[in-house]
Amino acid sequence: MGSPESAEVAGAVEGAGVAEGAGVAASFAEDADARTMAWYVDKGVEILVFIGGVSAIIFIFGIFGFVMKEGAGFIAGSLDLGEFFTSPRWAPTSSYNPTYGALALIAGTASVTGLAMLLAVPFSLGTAIYIAEFATGRIREILKVLVELLAAIPSVVWGFIGLSIMNPLIIDLFNVPVGLSVLNSGIILGLMAAPIMTTIAEDALKAVPDTYREAAEALGATRWQVVFRVVLPAAKNGLVAAVLLGVGRGFGETMAVLMASGHSINIPTSVFDSVRALTATIAAELGETAVGSDHYKALFALGIFLFLVTFIINLTADLVIRGVRKR
């Protein structure tokens, strides 16, 4: 290309193509523009799927917008952010000096979630490895169904177990005055998060192609060596996702923690201390406040904080997975 001559030639060739094409198209005109049933179905499904995809975005932004609307003004205005993050005193109903310190609540949520993960991560990874790599036939099917059943137990039932079984058990075993504590809610939360983490981790392990296992076994690797050296590294992304989903679950869980943690505002110094979680605070107090009051808005500020933390967890998960993929 470049010289005017060659451009002319190209133009001529193009023109010929169009003329010829037009002649051909005429005879196929009906087929070319036919709107058949399949064509309409295809368009229709495309639109439906598009709406489905976009709705997720709309809902997320809608919820975020709503929570922000209720809480953002308060955060920018009368809430002392320094106090919010450093004061352990959450006393929104105090008549002479209402304070909104979330430190104790954050510590409560963090300690319960942390303990839950400490218990649940090794447990559920172990279960997942057993189901995916070692169990066979009936045992494996039964285990899978049981684990899924465990995931379906409503959280209020878990809370009830914490309240009526774990509580007296902890009092007896450790000789402490109260059994509703970080320990109790951590165990309950761990038991709740474990089945979900197990299911996702198992899916991640199953996604590792059998050819990898075969290749490693052919090298003379033992079953455990295959799992440890080949399968786990290959499933790393999915396992990280499983753990982070468990963390998210722990962070967001409300009812069971409300019932098993003791619900008293406290920065825990041992696992036998009662604590109060962010989520439980919102659940317990929101119904008691006047809409639009400072207390009401303060609860929404807690909601925004929860939202941000969840967002950060998911974002890190995403970045970690992407980082792994790039290597």
Added chain:
Amino acid sequence: MVSDSGHLSRFGHQDNRKSPQKNGLTDAGAVGTPPEPRPVAGDPPKLVVRNVSISYGKKMVLRDVSFEVRQNEIFGIIGPSGSGKTSLLRALNRMDFFVPGMSVQGSILFGGREVRMWRNVYALRRKIGVVFPLPVGLPLSVYDNVSLAPRLSGVRDPRRLDEIVERCLQRAALWDEVKDRLNSLGSLLSGGQQQRLTIARALSQEPDLLLLDEFSIAVDPVTTMRIEDVLQGLRQEMSIILVTNLVQQARRLADRTAFFLMGECVEVGDTEAIFSGDVKDPRTRAYVEGRFG
């Protein structure tokens, strides 16, 4: 061990073999002289397969197969797909674990011992290297792919590992292409490179017997020729069972060849005899000449 003269003649043979056959890979009219029979009949056989039958549930895929693989020999197994070749390889190093319902009858002696009597099945598998039809680059670095087996068997010294990795990659004719990127993922190599990587990996466990299951299925002709050269060199140190769909590949490489058809071992004989038409069963000749299969 085999006498030196045997090796020499083998190498001389390899050189004049190379040129006319580069284009003969497409099977049909490969000329070139068939390999001379190797002088190995006197040694105790490396592998004895006696009356082996393999079935999956009620379906029998291999019926009453017997043959021997000698020391330092390339033993070819040809036959159309579905004739039970891969199942047989699985039985040899007891990889039947991955196939539920697979059962093996008969006797397989490796190094004079029944494979089912090895208490440590992992030791058995370390002595038998396997190269699968589709290259499986484990999701590890090139270096880790090759050093995995020695590490699993307890080699810790990094210098020793470096040595093993370099030697195995050299022998698999891959070293020059990957020496600058030993740390990149093995699964990112091209198909042909990955297949040579799996060969290097199989060599890293220092096997006595190497099983190749249609290794050239996903590999271009040039790479196939390179790997064939590699195999010619390897037979000095081990026995090789070469399962192949390319009849002419068996002709180029194998000392003796078995023809499998629909779960039956139709014929075992010197490759030269089989390809020159000196066969007991007419089906063998028909298959070798490309009239069916």
